[in-house]
Amino acid sequence: MDKKHLFSQLEKWPLIKFDHANIIQNGESGDFNVRTSLYAFDINQHKAKLFIRDVLPGTDVVAMIELYTTWIKEFKKTTKPS
Structure with missing residues (x-):
């Protein structure tokens, strides 16, 4: 996802003030279906x-x-405080 697409996703949730990204891993290490995802x-x-x-x-x-x-x-700085 590029920055423009990320901003468009964040704009859909104006009441939530996302402030960082991090990883979530679903499944146990060694499992076939382990999925690692990035979230705001x-x-x-x-x-x-x-x-x-x-x-x-x-x-x-x-x-x-x-x-x-x-x-x-950067997105957070462009939004008005609510």
């Missing part, structure tokens, strides 16, 4: 999470989290 989070007020994308094996997860967190914070 707002744990401060709503404890909400928004699916961003699946993470492919071999992806630099730290760099991905940093990039999307930067974009989320």
Whole structure:
């Protein structure tokens, strides 16, 4: 997902103030169906999470989290306080 698409997804939830990205892994390590996904989070007020994308094996997860967190914070600066 590129930055423009991420912003359009975040705009759909104006009452939730997403502030960072992080990884969630569903399934047990070693299972065939383990799925790793990136989400936007707002744990401060709503404890909400928004699916961003699946993470492919071999992806630099730290760099991905940093990039999307930067974009989320950039989006947050462009929105009016509610």
